[in-house]
Amino acid sequence: MIALLLSGLAYAASDTDRYGDAIVRLTVTWQAWESGQPWTKTSPSSRTAQAVVVPGSRPGESWLLTTAASVEKATLVRARKHGEPEEKVARVVVVDREANLAVLSMDDAAFFEDLRPVKPLREPVSGGPVTLARWREAQLEVADGKVSRAATFDSGTGVLGYAGLRVATDLNNGGFSEPMFVGRRFAGLVTNVNSGEATVTPVDFVEDWLAEVRERPEPVAWVGDLGLSAQAIRSAELAAWLGLDSPRGLLVLSVAQGGSACGVLRRGDVLLGLGGVPLDGNGSVADPLYGLLSYEAELTRLRAGQKLEIEVLRDRQPLTLTLPLRPYFGDAWLVPTDRVSPPPYHMAGGLVFREYDESYGARNTELKLIKEALRSAQTPEQRRVIVVASVLADPYNLGYHGQGDLGVAAINGIPVDSMNEVAEAFQHPQGEFHVISLLPNARLLEIVLDAATFEEATRRIAESYGVDPVFRPEIPPPPIVCPE
Template sequence: MKNLLSLGGLSSLPRSLSLAPIVLALAVAFVPAAAQAQPMLRTAPDWTRSLVTVEITFNAHDAFQPWNNPTVSTRKHGLVVAPGDVLTTAQYLPTHTLVRLQKGGRGRWYDARVKWWDAQTNLALLTTEAPDFWSGLKPAELMTTVPAGPEFNLVRWREGNLESRRADFSRFIVSEGALGFAPQMIMEVSTDIGGRLGWAEIVERDGRVAGLTTYGTSRLCGAMPASFIRRVLTAYRAGGFAGLGHFDFTWQPGSNPGLVTDLGLSGAPRGAVVNKPGKAKGEAGLQAGDILLEIGGFAIDSEGDYLDPDYGHLQLENLATRAHFSGEKLPMKILRADKEMTLDYVIPEANFEKETVPREVFYAPPAYVVAGGLIFQPLSQAFLRGWGDDWRKNAPFRLQYYQYAEPPDGRKSLVVLSGVLPDDINLGYQDALMLVVDKVNGQTVATLTDLTGALAAPKDGVHRFEFMKGRGLQRLILDAATLDAATKRVVEHYGIPAATRL
């Protein structure tokens, strides 16, 4: 914004600070001894009959030209889990344009259909109508409970051959899903198989699947445990899958005896301290300063962990998804103002659309509005990732910070002026970039629909755009009488398929 002149200390921009993602703290699992004592059975399962290859062609998000639909293809693994069902991770599937399956690591590709995908679980079911595909294949068995190692095998297709290599159990952790933000328990294993991992390779033992990988480096990868997958698939098939939930409050360990005593706890420190309540109010709502003593019947220790009967000490976040889906009640025993009490916490749905700056916007083609050459888009993390792998460092700090602090007026979403396609109508505004819209023609704008609605009501022959108070440009004006003609001209001139996609 080189022409923004400042005489009052308003123009000096701070260094662009990049933000780290909110990652749930990790809890190392200490697994009961009984689970470790299982005998190792060496068999030679024929994974060629269950593990298949999935090819996905999908639309990538072009942050700066959202009308573009660049397509990218990638391959990963799928696992036959039932007749007609190939299970894989949901990664890359949300914007798929073509999905194909291949068995045996070579030969014919079969057109496939996505039966179901879910971002928060990071799971998807594929199928194909081609009977040939299914001949010779058989469903794999998913473990009911995943033992804590010590040894597994990591199995994948590589250049037409099945490759299997030992994978050592590392730990169980609780983390956000690879695609969503609902908490999940993840099994980390280390292996020397090489190459990048996380393409839904299987982790198996004794012919049974322990997990599907969701992320990894060449030596360490995380796998979604089969026990979790089984529970989700069972619910889905029974028509009872309501989506994963999450805890919408934030908490801290109750490990400072001074603090928990001050909050009314007697005896040794236990429980986690709520420091920011969630959205629920009243009887079901938590308050800052509450001490979480039990969740779903599990005692919470002063580190914020509970003792899982199958997987040892895990972070309390896992209780949001361990045995419940969103919308279900989860009893919580808390200490508030020196008194123990129980409340029924209703697990909120983990849903990108409820975020002020949604992490993903892949449920529909990227939305935008081009008006007189000004390009407007919803502010999302998907948009911010347009700055590349180093987006946390390079994307405009102020736009990123909306992820951490909601707008003071409480609006539920934001629209950003992401660029200007030069035209006579917008002359003088070429440098007006990356500004969050406050109002258009006096109407508050939280969505592109708000924006198009406001553009129907110009005043004094002009459209008045006002931006959020801050260090950037505060407002600009476009001629109302010529706006539609200018938009048409811009769209044709710059080869944009349509001026608006909501």
């Protein structure tokens, strides 16, 4: 036992020299919103993660770089460096869920005095040996690894995929921003570890992102996206039918409102290339660093805000179009991706209204059916789907107890697509009643409530069930306009 401990110490000592002064350990207290009761949060929990020291935006300033997943839903982030018992409070400067990266600052600038920034690797990571490192208790743990392949993977926190590396390693239970090194050079951050394979966001991606964030240290959406639903052109027959000489490119099926391609591409177009780089029959492009990448992953290597030239076949005629590359914009979808901000809701007469989003919709088949019914894209009139998530049972709403997960078409005859509109619609009862018209389902056509006792019942139910406040407004997403 003692021998083991000693050898462990000896092992750690030399690695501490090499990496220890650039890595700190984060303790993150986090809490999620209850999806069924959006006025409350789940029981607080905590996670540990790693961060590396990087230069900040001002001369002499330092930041801690970590993954967005590490600080997701954080209520408090504390950083602790090797050899110090005390944890110091860290502040999130920027989180980018699509890039799965975040930088933090320390209230106490002296925290960085005996730390030094990591030195990024200047050349792309090739297939050689790498080292993964993290603090465990007071010891630095290092694990060997070997880059096994380049791959496209999900951001983990966002929706898009981007290019990164897979690393075969014996690191266990990782995935919380453990830094990867080649020699002594910083080569990436681990976002996931599964069965001896780590997924690593490579340093070139990280450095590009950091450069952007240093220039503009504010919330960014940085990863570009076209906002397309498209079909690969894999077969010679489909290619020939479209007027192509060989299977290549992507057949555009639909274009998201608010996405980069909105107003530029349309259904039936064939996307043949990005900035002169041709797409193959799987919709992939040859990246000089990573080999074949899906076109979405390749776009993540471009920056939102850049102009992108695309090569298109429309009505059998080749065209070159230019579009401003916009970031992936989850709000552009009728059913938006999971939100991290407090979910808007309204409790009215015991009915709990909330927005339909991806994670809420995954709860059951009936909710998934609502999505099938609403396949159409977002329109300026309908930007969101509102659902009655549940009914807080009270004599007032007898007859609707146990109902929930019902899509809302209109309230008192007024179509609603935001929480503010829900609240507003309850100001206009239909005679003696509030009438909530529902989207097609096999249980109810509408919910009818008494208007005269509505306010009183809402107050009583709110008090009884501890719903406070009864309304969390929604900041409506920016108007979605596609240029013609």
